[in-house]
Amino acid sequence: MKRKLKLSILLLIITFSIFNFANKKMVPVVNATYFEGKIIQDTVWTLVDSPFIISKNVTIESGATLTIEPGVEVRFGGPFSLIVEGKLIAHGTANKTIKFTSNGFEPEPKDWKSIEFNGTEKSSLTYCTIEYGENGIVIENGTVEIKNSLIAFNFESGIKIMNGTREGTVKIENNLIANNNESGIYIAGGKQIFIQNNKICSNKNGITLAGNLTLTPNITIQQNTFSSNGNSGIFFEAVNYSSISVTNNTFSENHYGLYIATNASTYLTHNYIFNNTVGIFYAEGNHTAYFNNIYNNTIGMEVSNNAVVNAEYNYWGDRTGPYHRLLNPYGRGNEVNGNGVNLDFIFFLTAPIDYNNKLPTAILWTDKTVVAPNQNVTFIGTYSSDEGRVDKYFFDFGDGQDTGWTTLSLFTHKYSSVGTYMATLKVMDDFGNESSNLAKLFINVQNLTPLDVSLTLSNYTVNYKGNISVTVYVSDGKNPIENANVTLLPVVKGGTFEPLYGVTNLTGYFTTTYTAPNVKELTNIRIIAKASKSGYADGSGYKYLKVFPPLKAWITANPETVESEEKSIITVNVTDSFKQPIANASVFISSNYGTLSATQGITDNHGVSTFLFTAPKTSSAINVTITATVTKIGYGETQSQEIITVKPKTLTVNVTANPAKIITGKESIVTVHVTCNKNPVPDVNITVSSDKGGNFSATRGTTDPNGNFVFIFIGPWTMSTLNITITANATKDGYRTEEGKTIITVMPKILSVQAIVQPNPTVSEAMVNVTVNVTHNSTPVSEANVTVKLGNHEFLKTGVTNAVGTVSFNFTAPAVNEKTNITITVYASKTGYVDGKSELNLTVNPGILNVKITPSATIISSGETADIIIYVSCNSTPIANASVTVWSSHGNFSTLNGLTDSKGYCRFIFNAPETSAQLSVTVKADAAKNGFIGTEKQVMLTIIPETQISGGGGGFPIGMLLLIIVPVVIAVVIVVLVKLKIIMVYEEES
Numbered sequence: 001m002k003r004k005l006k007l008s009i010l011l012l013i014i015t016f017s018i019f020n021f022a023n024k025k026m027v028p029v030v031n032a033t034y035f036e037g038k039i040i041q042d043t044v045w046t047l048v049d050s051p052f053i054i055s056k057n058v059t060i061e062s063g064a065t066l067t068i069e070p071g072v073e074v075r076f077g078g079p080f081s082l083i084v085e086g087k088l089i090a091h092g093t094a095n096k097t098i099k100f101t102s103n104g105f106e107p108e109p110k111d112w113k114s115i116e117f118n119g120t121e122k123s124s125l126t127y128c129t130i131e132y133g134e135n136g137i138v139i140e141n142g143t144v145e146i147k148n149s150l151i152a153f154n155f156e157s158g159i160k161i162m163n164g165t166r167e168g169t170v171k172i173e174n175n176l177i178a179n180n181n182e183s184g185i186y187i188a189g190g191k192q193i194f195i196q197n198n199k200i201c202s203n204k205n206g207i208t209l210a211g212n213l214t215l216t217p218n219i220t221i222q223q224n225t226f227s228s229n230g231n232s233g234i235f236f237e238a239v240n241y242s243s244i245s246v247t248n249n250t251f252s253e254n255h256y257g258l259y260i261a262t263n264a265s266t267y268l269t270h271n272y273i274f275n276n277t278v279g280i281f282y283a284e285g286n287h288t289a290y291f292n293n294i295y296n297n298t299i300g301m302e303v304s305n306n307a308v309v310n311a312e313y314n315y316w317g318d319r320t321g322p323y324h325r326l327l328n329p330y331g332r333g334n335e336v337n338g339n340g341v342n343l344d345f346i347f348f349l350t351a352p353i354d355y356n357n358k359l360p361t362a363i364l365w366t367d368k369t370v371v372a373p374n375q376n377v378t379f380i381g382t383y384s385s386d387e388g389r390v391d392k393y394f395f396d397f398g399d400g401q402d403t404g405w406t407t408l409s410l411f412t413h414k415y416s417s418v419g420t421y422m423a424t425l426k427v428m429d430d431f432g433n434e435s436s437n438l439a440k441l442f443i444n445v446q447n448l449t450p451l452d453v454s455l456t457l458s459n460y461t462v463n464y465k466g467n468i469s470v471t472v473y474v475s476d477g478k479n480p481i482e483n484a485n486v487t488l489l490p491v492v493k494g495g496t497f498e499p500l501y502g503v504t505n506l507t508g509y510f511t512t513t514y515t516a517p518n519v520k521e522l523t524n525i526r527i528i529a530k531a532s533k534s535g536y537a538d539g540s541g542y543k544y545l546k547v548f549p550p551l552k553a554w555i556t557a558n559p560e561t562v563e564s565e566e567k568s569i570i571t572v573n574v575t576d577s578f579k580q581p582i583a584n585a586s587v588f589i590s591s592n593y594g595t596l597s598a599t600q601g602i603t604d605n606h607g608v609s610t611f612l613f614t615a616p617k618t619s620s621a622i623n624v625t626i627t628a629t630v631t632k633i634g635y636g637e638t639q640s641q642e643i644i645t646v647k648p649k650t651l652t653v654n655v656t657a658n659p660a661k662i663i664t665g666k667e668s669i670v671t672v673h674v675t676c677n678k679n680p681v682p683d684v685n686i687t688v689s690s691d692k693g694g695n696f697s698a699t700r701g702t703t704d705p706n707g708n709f710v711f712i713f714i715g716p717w718t719m720s721t722l723n724i725t726i727t728a729n730a731t732k733d734g735y736r737t738e739e740g741k742t743i744i745t746v747m748p749k750i751l752s753v754q755a756i757v758q759p760n761p762t763v764s765e766a767m768v769n770v771t772v773n774v775t776h777n778s779t780p781v782s783e784a785n786v787t788v789k790l791g792n793h794e795f796l797k798t799g800v801t802n803a804v805g806t807v808s809f810n811f812t813a814p815a816v817n818e819k820t821n822i823t824i825t826v827y828a829s830k831t832g833y834v835d836g837k838s839e840l841n842l843t844v845n846p847g848i849l850n851v852k853i854t855p856s857a858t859i860i861s862s863g864e865t866a867d868i869i870i871y872v873s874c875n876s877t878p879i880a881n882a883s884v885t886v887w888s889s890h891g892n893f894s895t896l897n898g899l900t901d902s903k904g905y906c907r908f909i910f911n912a913p914e915t916s917a918q919l920s921v922t923v924k925a926d927a928a929k930n931g932f933i934g935t936e937k938q939v940m941l942t943i944i945p946e947t948q949i950s951g952g953g954g955g956f957p958i959g960m961l962l963l964i965i966v967p968v969v970i971a972v973v974i975v976v977l978v979k980l981k982i983i984m985v986y987e988e989e990s
Contacts, residue, residue, distance in 0.1 A: 032075075039064050039086075047071045053103055054112070060086040062119055070096035070127070075103035076112030079134075084142075085119040092127030094148075102132040109181060110155035114138045120168065125149055135160045136180070139190070143168035151177045157186040158203070161193060173197055183208040184229075193219045201227045205235040206254070209262075213241035225250045232256035233276075240264050246271065256281050257297070260307070268292060270353060273300075274317075279334060282307035289314060291353050294322075300334025303343045311336075311345045313432060319350035319388070320578065330521075330578035350388035350430050357431045360386035364425040364439035365489065367530050368538035372450050374414045375537060377443060378528070382409040382491050384427045384435070392428040397421065398443070410491060410526075415445045451484060451539030452477045453531045461546045463636030464518045468545065470497070472510045472529040476536070480508025484533045488512055491526035491542075494519070504531075516547045520577035522634055523547045549577055551585060553630045555642035562615045563649045564734040570596070570611040572628045572640070574603045581607025585632040593624045593646065603630075615646040617734035622646050649676050651684065653730045653740030661745040662715045663777075668744050672709040672728040676735065680707025684732045692716070692724045694746070703730075715746035719834050722746040749776055751784060751836030755826045761843035763874065764815040764931030771808045772801070774828045774836065780805030784830040790814075790842075791822040801828075813844045815931020820844045847874035849882060851927045851937040859942045860912040862919075866941070868893070868908040870900070872927040878904025882929040889922040890915075890943065900927075912943045919943040 033049040036056035042065045045052055051073035057080050060066045064086040068074070070093045074082070082088070082100070092098040102111035114135040117123055122143040129150045130136040136154040137146065139161045151158035158180040161170055169192040177184035177200045184203040187193060188211040200206040206226040213219065219241070226233030226249065233251040238244075241264055250272045251257035257276040260266055261283040268289045273279040279297040280289060284306040294300045295317025303309050316322035316333030323331040327340050336345055351357065365380040381393045390409075396402040397413045398421035405428065415421060425439040451474055458469035474484040487501040494517025504510045514527065528542040552575045562568045572589065574582045587601045587609040597612035613626065624644045631637045654673045662668050674684045684703040688696060688711060697712035713726060724746055729739045754773045762768055774784040784801045788809050799807040814822070821841050828836040849872055856867035872882040882900040886893050891913040898906040910923065921941040928934035 036080075039066050043067070045069065045072050045074070051075050053077050054080050054082065057081050057083060059083040060088060060119075062086050062121075065089060065121075068098050070098060073099045073101065075101055076133075077103045078111075079113055081113035082115045084115065084117045084123055087119070087121040088115070088117075088123040088125070090125045090128050094127060097127045097129050097150075098125075099129040100131070100133070100136075101129065107132040107153075109153055110134045114160075116140065117142045117144050122168075130154070130158070135186075138162065139170055141168065143170070145171045145173075146175060147171070147173045149175045151175060151184075152179045154180045156181060157183040157208075159184070160186045160188075161190045162188055168192075170194070171196075175199070176201075177206075178202045180204075183235075186210065187213070187219065189213070190219070195219075195221045196223050198224045199227075200224055200233070201229065204230050205259075206233045208235045209238045209241070209244065211238060213238045213244070219244045221246045221249060223248045225252075226257070227251075227253050229254045232259040232281075234258045236260045236262045236266060238262050238264060251276060251279070259283070260285065260287060273297065278302050282309050291349075293317075293352050293354075295334055297334050299336070301336045301338075301343065301345070303336075303338045305342065308342050309338070309344070311343060312347055313349055313430070314345065315349040315352045316345075321345070321348040321350075330576075330580060332579065347389075347391045347430055355431075357429070357433060358387055359433050359436040360384060360390050360427050360429040362425045362427045362435040362437055362439040364423065364441055366423070366441060366443070367489075367528050367540035367542075369442065370444045370446060370448070370532065370538045371415065372448055372537040373416055373418060373445055375450055376412050376414060378540070379411050379413065379423060379425070380409065380489075380491055381411075381425050381427060381439075384409075384425070384439075386427075386429040389430040390427045391430050394426045394428075396424045398423045415443060418445050418447060420444050446537065448535070448537040449476060450537035451475070451481060451531045451533065453529050453539040453541035455527060455529050455541050455543040457527070457543050457545060460543070461548065462516045463548050464516055464550050466516050466547075466636070468514050468516070470512050470514050470527060470529070472504070472512075472531070472541075474504045474508050474510070474531045474533075474539065480504070480506075481531075481533060481536075482506050482508060484508070484510075484531045484536075486510040487530045488514070489528050489530070490514070491528060495525065514545070516545070519547050519549045521549050523549070548634055548636045550636045551575075551582060551630050551632060551638040552577060552579070553587075553628060553638050553640040555626055555628050555640050557613070557626065557642055557644050560643075561645040561647060562613075563647050564615055564618050565649070566615050568613045568615070568644055570613050570626055570642075572601070572603070572609045572611070572630070574607045574609070574630050574632075576635070581605070582632060582635070583607060585609075585630050585635075588629040588631075589626065591624055591626050591644075593618075593622060594644075613644065615644070618646055619648050619733065619736060621648065648736035649734060651676055651681060651730045651732065651735050651738040652678075653728055653738050655726060655728050655740040655742040657713070657726065657742050657744045660743070661747060664715050664717045664746060664748050666715055668713045668715070670711055670713050670726055670742070670744075672703070672711075672730070672740065674703050674707045674709075674730050680705070681732065681735070682707060684709075684730045684735075687729045687731075689727050689729075690724050690744075691727070692722050692746075694724060694744075713744060715744070717832075718746055718748045720748060748834040749832060750834040751776060751781060751828045751830065752778075753786075753826050753828045753836040753838035755788075755824065755838050755840050757824055757840060757842050760841075761845055762813050763845050763847040764813060765847065765879075766813045766844075766875070766877070767810060768813050768842065769808060769810050770824060770826070771806065772799075772826050772828070772838075774801050774805045774807075774830075776833065781828075781830060781833070784828045784833075787827045789825045789827075791824070813842070815929075816844045817846050817931060819846075847879070847932040849874055849879060849927045849929065849932045849935045851884075851925050851935050853923065853925050853937050853939045855910070855923065855939060855941060858940070859944060860910075862912060862915045862943055862945045864912050866910045866912065868910050868923060868925075870898075870906040870908065870925045870927070872900045872904045872906070872929075874932060878902075879927075879929060879932065880904060882906075882927045882932070885926045885928075887924045887926075888941075890919060891921055910941070912941075915943050916945045918945065 032053045034053045039060045044067045047069050054076045062085045068090040090098045111132045114133045116138045118140040119142045124145045126147045131153045134155045136151045137159045158177045171194045175198045180203045183205045184200040185207045206229045233254045247270045252275045255277045257273040257279045263285040266287045271292045273294045274296045276297045279294045279300045282303045286308045289311045292314045318333040321331040322333045322336040363383040367378040384390050392405045395411050421443045427435045454473045456471040474481045484504045488497040496515050497512045525545045530540045532538045556571045558569045574585045583605045585603040594616045595614045601609035603609045626642045629639045652675045657668045657670045674681045682705045686709040693716040695714040701709045703709045724744045731737045752775045756771045774781045787798045797809045801807045826838045852871040854869040870884045872879045880902045884906045894909040900906045924938040926936045
């Protein structure tokens with residue numbers, strides 16, 4: 001049963017595996033949803049089925065809604081479109097955008113057609129990406145909102161709004177519309193179109209307005225950013241239209257900010273147009289550009305001969321207005337063309353359109369307040385003020401007459417009837433704002449004789465800030481008037497009178513001094529003298545004073561810092577107060593040091609006059625003042641100064657020594673090489689010195705044509721290594737004193753000592769040889785005194801080296817009782833050399849004594865004596881004075897102790913004991929000495945008695961008997977063993 005169960009489980013596993021394999025290999029899972037044809041009912045494309053591959057046109061039928069979930073991708077597999085006749089709701093999120101794109105691995109523009117809207121229901125696309133189509137979105141009809149989406153890389157336009165759009169509203173907000181080959185947005189029709197807060201960049205044209213848009217009642221383009229579009233931010237080519245509002249947009253870094261190529265009038269306001277090649281180009285038609293910031297473009301506005309443009313009240317990047325060669329040559333803002341007829345840019349703003357403009361203030365003066373009928377009265381509005389500019393004046397004379405708005409700040413009027421009249425003035429600034437106040441004054445018209453006033457100026461021309469004398473004469477037409485009240489006023493802002501008012505003297509004269517203001521251009525100042533006296537109508541007179549503006553001059557020096565006798569190009573630049581170059585100005589130039597190529601010159605068409613300055617010869621840094629005085633008729637004289645720093649030429653001193661290391665008393669060739677800017681300098685005075693002695697072949701000299709000064713340095717005697725600094729000071733007129741250094745190492749003559757000891761290691765009291773070799777730089781040194789010291793022992797030997805620098809010493813090693821390392825120190829000295837020293841180690845081991853005992857006889861008769869000779873040696877060398885002690889097992893010695901002689905011998909007398917039997921005696925000898933390891937030896941002696949073994953009247957000694965018996969017994973034993981076959985004997989045949 002268990003076996004069957006196991007087989008069943010195995011079969012199930014195999015079957016499951018087969019089906020799983022078949023599922024994976026034979027029926028693969030499709031990772032995309034293919035879609036084509038019509039959608040006739042509400043449908044949702046979910047993220048589960050994404051991506052959707054469009055294999056043919058897909059049409060959302062009228063009444064049906066296609067909803068696409070966030071994160072879904074819709075990929076087009078060919079030139080197909082998603083056609084919306086019903087409703088499309090594609091609402092992605094910032095994190096999950098909906099993508100309409102190509103199905104290709106490497107997508108290209110025009111891989112598919114477009115999303116086409118042609119219904120009446122409201123569709124909406126939010127957080128979508130539409131890319132690589134022919135046109136991303138085409139709107140033929142209906143209401144469509146496109147928000148927060150990316151529309152890019154389409155072959156023609158990102159969004160195309162066509163003529164067929166009959167009803168509905170198109171809103172395009174907060175999108176990035178970029179990199180489309182033709183237009184970001186193409187408009188050729190529509191009803192209500194709102195384009196707001198989009199970034200439209202890197203297309204050919206940001207927005208194109210084309211065709212007849214008269215049926216489109218409202219196109220609003222506002223608060224968009226147009227940048228980096230190859231042709232234009234907005235391209236107007238519509239032949240007609242109803243209403244297009246272009247406001248509060250930014251146009252930057254396009255070729256044309258806006259290109260207007262239509263006869264239909266356009267109105268641009270409150271736009272920011274900057275950093276384009278051309279800010280606005282008008283090809284044809286009548287147009288208005290009002291209250292825009294147009295600045296930092298290569299050309300601010302360009303108008304063809306077929307166009308007429310009112311471009312008043314724009315800001316052009318500078319308060320002086322746009323530059324125009326004839327109409328505004330002092331303008332420092334963007335350049336404009338036109339002839340004043342086809343382009344009218346006056347008046348212009350003095351500040352950007354966002355500037356918080358303050359209202360101007362009207363100020364009204366007059367040269368008379370009590371007048372006779374039909375007497376001329378001059379009303380003066382010149383002193384009205386604004387932080388920008390007052391452009392227009394409105395004088396109301398109080399008698400029913402006024403000037404209307406005029407650009408004239410002075411106006412003359414006559415009153416025909418007696419009476420009192422209130423005159424008023426209001427003004428308008430460059431922003432078109434009227435003054436906050438109404439300036440008023442009263443004119444009293446009476447039948448009185450007017451005073452006659454005349455002026456005489458001491459000079460009718462004066463430089464800016466210059467002084468003239470003004471003389472006023474008051475009469476009744478015939479006789480001078482005394483004590484008439486005189487008041488002076490200049491009709492221009494600035495300038496002062498001292499005194500400002502007074503009374504005439506007996507002859508009718510009053511004199512004052514006028515100081516001219518600092519004007520920016522040639523200015524005609526109307527100096528008015530007003531006279532009044534009771535019983536007379538006021539009188540006035542005036543004269544014009546021409547005030548010359550200053551010239552602006554500045555000097556540049558290139559370079560600003562020069563070396564002695566070098567040159568600098570001096571450029572004098574002359575402009576007027578508006579920074580325009582002044583040609584043909586006379587320049588007078590001088591310097592407190594050095595020379596100039598000329599002392600006067602004339603500026604060229606660029607306002608430049610150039611001179612060549614040659615610096616003086618100097619050995620220290622100086623400041624040279626260049627002064628230029630500039631004059632020209634019609635301008636005030638001006639002066640400018642520039643400081644040029646003149647430094648002495650810098651010498652570079654390079655000192656080299658060859659060789660850089662020498663021995664005491666030896667020579668080194670020292671070369672001093674002097675250059676300036678890498679060029680050799682001849683005739684430089686050189687002084688050399690050293691900080692630690694030594695001798696020079698010369699301590700002073702001059703460099704040769706190659707900039708070299710060479711001398712020999714001889715190293716001083718020294719007992720230690722010296723690093724000697726050689727200093728070379730270099731001086732020459734016109735050059736800064738410099739110095740160079742090098743280091744020469746002077747080494748003493750040092751004795752080198754090598755010593756060899758043999759044998760090494762050795763033993764106590766052994767003879768040792770020390771051989772010493774003394775050299776210097778590998779050369780033997782003879783007659784050197786050599787001292788050898790053996791460790792801490794008192795042993796000391798001296799000697800003198802021979803011709804090959806060698807000396808030898810012999811000495812006996814000290815006695816040691818253990819292995820000892822002894823330092824042998826060798827000293828060598830000789831006059832003119834630094835002492836040498838060498839150390840080496842000698843290993844001395846304790847010697848091992850060897851004892852040899854030699855008796856005079858080894859068999860001694862009882863009671864007899866024998867000589868015992870003891871020989872003590874070490875390594876075959878006899879040891880003297882070794883202490884020897886002898887001992888015997890029997891008998892005795894005449895003395896037990898002794899010392900070896902110089903040959904290592906010591907003699908003892910042994911007294912054999914009395915014995916009746918043969919006796920073996922052990923004799924021992926023990927040798928000892930300091931520095932040696934003691935040893936003991938022994939020998940055996942035989943003591944025989946006097947009695948011998950007897951037989952048959954005679955006898956044998958026992959020993960002799962044993963010598964006979966023992967061999968016989970051995971022979972008998974062997975025969976018995978052979979007989980018993982314990983020992984077998986074989987005979988080998990030959």
